[in-house]
Amino acid sequence: MLAAITLLLLFQLAGEAIVLFFALPVPGPVIGMGLLFAALALRGGPSPALRGTAQNLLQHLSLLFVPAGVGVMLHAQRMADEWLPIVVALVASTFLTIAVTALVLRLLRVHEDEQT
Amino acid sequence: MNAAPHQTLGEIWVYLAASPLLGLTLTLLAYQGAVWLNRRCGGHPLANPVLLAVVVLVALLAATGTPYQTYFDGAQFVHFLLGPATVALAIPLYAQLDRLKRMAGPLLVALLAGSLTAALSAVLVGKLLGASDATLLSLAPKSVTTPIAMGIAERLGGLPSLTAVLVILTGILGAVGAQGLYALMKCRDPAVRGFALGVASHGIGTARAFQVGEQAGAFSALAMGLNGLLTAALLPWLLPPLLRWLG
Numbered sequence: 001m002l003a004a005i006t007l008l009l010l011f012q013l014a015g016e017a018i019v020l021f022f023a024l025p026v027p028g029p030v031i032g033m034g035l036l037f038a039a040l041a042l043r044g045g046p047s048p049a050l051r052g053t054a055q056n057l058l059q060h061l062s063l064l065f066v067p068a069g070v071g072v073m074l075h076a077q078r079m080a081d082e083w084l085p086i087v088v089a090l091v092a093s094t095f096l097t098i099a100v101t102a103l104v105l106r107l108l109r110v111h112e113d114e115q116t
Numbered sequence: 117m118n119a120a121p122h123q124t125l126g127e128i129w130v131y132l133a134a135s136p137l138l139g140l141t142l143t144l145l146a147y148q149g150a151v152w153l154n155r156r157c158g159g160h161p162l163a164n165p166v167l168l169a170v171v172v173l174v175a176l177l178a179a180t181g182t183p184y185q186t187y188f189d190g191a192q193f194v195h196f197l198l199g200p201a202t203v204a205l206a207i208p209l210y211a212q213l214d215r216l217k218r219m220a221g222p223l224l225v226a227l228l229a230g231s232l233t234a235a236l237s238a239v240l241v242g243k244l245l246g247a248s249d250a251t252l253l254s255l256a257p258k259s260v261t262t263p264i265a266m267g268i269a270e271r272l273g274g275l276p277s278l279t280a281v282l283v284i285l286t287g288i289l290g291a292v293g294a295q296g297l298y299a300l301m302k303c304r305d306p307a308v309r310g311f312a313l314g315v316a317s318h319g320i321g322t323a324r325a326f327q328v329g330e331q332a333g334a335f336s337a338l339a340m341g342l343n344g345l346l347t348a349a350l351l352p353w354l355l356p357p358l359l360r361w362l363g
Binding site: 005008009011012015025026027028029030032033034036037040041045046050051053054055057058061062063064065066067068069070071072073074075078079082084085086088089090091092093094095096097098099100101102103104105106108109 | 139143144146147165166167169170173174177178184187188191192194195197198199200201202203204205206207208209210213219221222223225226227229230233234237238239241242243244245246247248250251255258259262263264266267268270271272275276277278280281282283284285286289290293294297298301303305307308309311312313315316317319339344345348349352353
């Protein structure tokens with residue numbers, strides 16, 4: 001458990017360092033995730049300890065969003081001023097995204113079936 | 117001391133609120149209460165635990181006149197775990213490696229189309245209806261799982277806490293509406309349904325997809341992970357020029 005947490009923090013630290021060094025516009029933990037993914041692919045999977053720790057951490061992933069979510073109170077005025085563009089953009093974009101992704105995937109898979 | 121009891125209570129609150137303990141404890145309490153309520157509602161997507169906990173905490177802070185910064189001094193210990201949790205997402209993503217290899221081509225093309233649609237359509241619609249630049253930058257990563265979306269918003273110069281709420285709302289929208297949309301499109305393949313929902317509505321959509329079935333859930337989880345990586349890689353290059361072009 002302790003070793004697994006240390007490993008996660010080391011990968012995050014490596015990600016943050018790479019982001020700073022190359023002045024990348026990507027969040028450091030995302031690079032850390034990519035590095036860990038690559039390491040897992042090379043190594044052939046996570047150790048049981050790492051899998052268990054990740055499971056524990058991700059099981060309560062929703063909790064981790066709460067402190068930042070409460071920060072919306074700082075933007076109450078913005079939400080009141082711009083609720084219309086925000087609501088329309090969220091609704092339109094969410095359903096358009098589902099439709100486009102599903103249509104492209106369906107087209108491509110049908111196409112492949114015809115080839116084989 | 118001849119203070120009235122409610123004044124004393126107020127004094128106790130002021131004293132406790134000054135230490136990180138209160139913000140941290142309140143966060144854990146509110147979240148567990150929200151999870152309990154969500155279970156009572158049969159896991160309905162509208163009774164989202166994050167949304168419920170945020171509403172309760174904002175109401176409490178507003179009622180007691182506690183500034184967000186005071187609350188965050190305690191809550192930051194929870195917030196800090198987002199970093200390692202994002203790194204840990206590599207493990208469920210790795211579990212989908214075989215699926216990814218088998219259908220890599222179609223999945224990646226659909227992912228690219230969906231990922232661009234999610235960000236660009238939100239920004240364009242928002243711009244058309246007169247949203248400010250800071251709002252647009254916070255809106256752009258709304259289909260990506262929260263820890264990554266907040267990181268992207270921060271990098272872009274948006275407002276990460278606004279992004280967090282927009283991400284949750286996007287997740288709820290997809291989870292509630294996807295079934296109706298799929299019925300309309302006559303889309304029955306669970307792999308397609310799961311993948312599209314994961315691209316649009318990240319973890320909340322994935323949780324919904326798992327309710328529908330194991331295969332839909334696995335494809336949704338895969339889509340969520342890939343979309344997080346792709347959006348983080350694309351948006352910081354794409355969005356600033358787009359906003360300049362839109363004026």
